[in-house]
Amino acid sequence: MKKIKVTLLDIVEEIKSFYDYKKWHFLTINGVALQDNMLEVQWIFSKYETLEEIVIFYVEIQYEDIIPSIVNIIPSAIISQRELVDMFGVEVEGSAKGLYLDKDSIQMPLRGCLL
Amino acid sequence: MFNFKKYRKKSPWILHYNAGSCNGCDIEILAALSPKYDLERFGVINTGNPKQSDIFLVTGPVTFRSRERLVELYTQMPEPKVVIALGSCTCTGGVFRDMYNVEDGIDRYIPVDVYIPGCAASPELIIDGIVKALDILEQKTKKMEKPLKLFQDASTKDGIINKRDCALKVGEKDEEN
Amino acid sequence: MKKTINIPLGSQHISLLEPVRFKFECENEKIVGVDSDVGFVHRGIEKACTTKFKYDGIGYVVARVCGLCAITHSLSYTVAIEELLNIEVTSKAKYLRILLLELDRIHSHMLCLSHTCENAGFEAMFMRIMGDRELIMEIQELLTGNRIQFDYINIGGVNRDINLEVATKIVNNLDRVKEKVMGYVDEFTNNWSLSLKFKRIGALSLDDAYKFNAIGPLARASGLNIDVRNEIKYLPYHEIGFKMQTHIDGDINARNIVRLNEILNSIEMCDNILAGIPEGEIQTKYKGKPNGESVVRFEAPRGELMYYVKANGTAMLERVRIKTPTFASIPAFSHIFMGENYADAPAILASFDPCLSCTAK
Numbered sequence: 001m002k003k004i005k006v007t008l009l010d011i012v013e014e015i016k017s018f019y020d021y022k023k024w025h026f027l028t029i030n031g032v033a034l035q036d037n038m039l040e041v042q043w044i045f046s047k048y049e050t051l052e053e054i055v056i057f058y059v060e061i062q063y064e065d066i067i068p069s070i071v072n073i074i075p076s077a078i079i080s081q082r083e084l085v086d087m088f089g090v091e092v093e094g095s096a097k098g099l100y101l102d103k104d105s106i107q108m109p110l111r112g113c114l115l
Numbered sequence: 116m117f118n119f120k121k122y123r124k125k126s127p128w129i130l131h132y133n134a135g136s137c138n139g140c141d142i143e144i145l146a147a148l149s150p151k152y153d154l155e156r157f158g159v160i161n162t163g164n165p166k167q168s169d170i171f172l173v174t175g176p177v178t179f180r181s182r183e184r185l186v187e188l189y190t191q192m193p194e195p196k197v198v199i200a201l202g203s204c205t206c207t208g209g210v211f212r213d214m215y216n217v218e219d220g221i222d223r224y225i226p227v228d229v230y231i232p233g234c235a236a237s238p239e240l241i242i243d244g245i246v247k248a249l250d251i252l253e254q255k256t257k258k259m260e261k262p263l264k265l266f267q268d269a270s271t272k273d274g275i276i277n278k279r280d281c282a283l284k285v286g287e288k289d290e291e292n
Numbered sequence: 293m294k295k296t297i298n299i300p301l302g303s304q305h306i307s308l309l310e311p312v313r314f315k316f317e318c319e320n321e322k323i324v325g326v327d328s329d330v331g332f333v334h335r336g337i338e339k340a341c342t343t344k345f346k347y348d349g350i351g352y353v354v355a356r357v358c359g360l361c362a363i364t365h366s367l368s369y370t371v372a373i374e375e376l377l378n379i380e381v382t383s384k385a386k387y388l389r390i391l392l393l394e395l396d397r398i399h400s401h402m403l404c405l406s407h408t409c410e411n412a413g414f415e416a417m418f419m420r421i422m423g424d425r426e427l428i429m430e431i432q433e434l435l436t437g438n439r440i441q442f443d444y445i446n447i448g449g450v451n452r453d454i455n456l457e458v459a460t461k462i463v464n465n466l467d468r469v470k471e472k473v474m475g476y477v478d479e480f481t482n483n484w485s486l487s488l489k490f491k492r493i494g495a496l497s498l499d500d501a502y503k504f505n506a507i508g509p510l511a512r513a514s515g516l517n518i519d520v521r522n523e524i525k526y527l528p529y530h531e532i533g534f535k536m537q538t539h540i541d542g543d544i545n546a547r548n549i550v551r552l553n554e555i556l557n558s559i560e561m562c563d564n565i566l567a568g569i570p571e572g573e574i575q576t577k578y579k580g581k582p583n584g585e586s587v588v589r590f591e592a593p594r595g596e597l598m599y600y601v602k603a604n605g606t607a608m609l610e611r612v613r614i615k616t617p618t619f620a621s622i623p624a625f626s627h628i629f630m631g632e633n634y635a636d637a638p639a640i641l642a643s644f645d646p647c648l649s650c651t652a653k
């Protein structure tokens with residue numbers, strides 16, 4: 001497992017230069033709540049037909065930051081982005097709310113301790 | 116003449132709705148319908164149409180988004196109807212109890228006649244539960260067919276008897292006692 | 293004037309086992325747009341894993357994400373924790389784990405095949421496969437004590453030992469299943485009316501499979517060599533004769549053939565395991581609390597399953613991320629529906645073998 005730290009500004013460029021769609025398999029986008037209102041967002045990739053090769057790009061952001069969308073590079077990322085929006089209440093370019101949550105459910109459930 | 120009421124018990128149709136279960140109990144329903152357990156020998160058919168079914172088989176703790184559909188399906192079914200809660204998580208919430216997007220069990224929304232516990236409930240239990248539901252279905256049919264006796268309440272104006280008012284009166288009496 | 297009409301499918305429909313709602317935009321018979329709503333079964337398991345349960349019980353909770361691939365879920369979670377705690381599992385426990393994993397795959401694939409047949413209107417085949425599937429359920433019950441939710445795997449090993457009687461029974465039943473599956477192969481390849489329903493319908497090309505990151509039988513039917521069993525090392529799959537099954541057509545028929553071949557391969561692997569199961573303990577002792585983060589992938593019957601676990605040295609975990617197979621393939625599903633006939637939609641949907649309770653968690 002290789003973790004690469006990037007900044008929010010050049011994440012799209014970084015993924016664009018890294019991602020070769022015949023070589024790398026896009027797994028998912030993951031969010032991890034950190035201390036002090038910070039959020040770690042991870043883009044996870046694995047290599048086709050190789051033993052245990054996983055690459056994670058991650059950024060650490062505030063909840064107010066707008067996360068750029070990578071749908072132009074990887075079309076199947078759209079569903080992970082919608083989940084991220086629902087679960088953490090962050091804003092991702094061009095992703096709508098309401099994949100899982102209804103109006104009267106608890107909003108942003110994974111953000112801190114609510115229950 | 117062909118008597119529909121008499122044969123309702125012999126061929127009940129099932130409506131199955133998944134209100135957020137883990138699929139475990141749903142595949143056990145399929146297994147119960149398949150040749151080894153053969154629920155169809157009781158005349159049971161799994162339909163997709165609420166307007167034609169007699170038994171409502173629900174699995175899963177009710178999730179927020181399926182609440183509306185659950186109640187809607189229930190109201191669309193014709194009387195008499197029997198509701199079966201299948202699986203531990205349908206009866207009480209099970210492992211999902213107190214998670215943020217579920218209501219704990221379907222009896223918060225619709226009245227339940229038969230509870231089938233087990234995670235996952237085995238096909239034998241499902242058959243047992245459905246056979247029990249058939250008895251309840253028959254009782255309900257009988258109850259529905261009985262003529263309703265309304266008693267004359269001296270205090271009502273003009274002697275008009277309102278069924279709902281009578282029911283309210285009875286309820287008040289109960290509370291007093 | 294508007295040329296298209298919208299036809300909804302779901303959320304409650306006879307051809308669906310689970311609640312999902314598709315809205316098809318149709319022009320005459322052709323589907324030109326798809327909109328899906330998959331959140332009907334969202335329960336909030338990821339949150340509960342970090343607030344309600346301690347780390348040693350979560351293996352049984354995540355099994356309830358999905359009843360069909362319950363074993364893969366608890367196995368992936370357990371392996372993630374074992375990596376953090378540095379537990380070395382005995383080789384007997386490892387083989388028992390693979391055995392159950394493959395049995396689970398066989399019964400899940402059989403369910404999918406029967407369901408595809410039912411949605412194509414072939415009720416007799418549905419009943420036939422469901423009847424034969426009971427042979428597998430029987431041995432699962434013998435081996436673990438329950439038919440669906442096994443709760444067989446715990447941290448450090450497995451919960452029940454296997455004895456000679458059970459092993460013989462498993463071998464016998466697998467032999468019988470193998471014979472039956474041979475019969476299905478014949479039916480699926482030579483039946484003319486089934487081929488009308490299945491051939492060249494719902495096709496996904498290899499390039500699209502790469503682009504949309506398709507996984508599982510869906511991708512392998514298009515010729516994409518992705519099988520996590522080939523890419524992991526904590527289970528000794530290479531020792532027991534794992535073979536990648538692919539096809540080139542990418543249509544419903546290809547998916548069925550891939551599934552049938554996988555069943556045959558799984559039966560072969562189970563036989564190999566039972567022929568040489570090692571002696572030893574089934575449980576290793578462990579102590580300590582997990583700390584750190586780990587990513588674990590496994591091949592569920594429907595494709596790749598990923599667990600991300602982050603722990604901080606206490607009994608409560610910080611984050612559990614579950615990436616389930618169907619969740620990742622939803623963009624591919626929507627892509628395949630484009631340009632197909634509406635009448636084929638239920639059959640195509642069944643051939644994906646979608647698992648919505650996985651998707652929404």
Ligand code: SF4
Nearest residue numbers: 137139202203204234
């Ligand atoms: S009772 Fe258990 S097996 Fe059945 S639907 Fe609920 S969680 Fe799944």
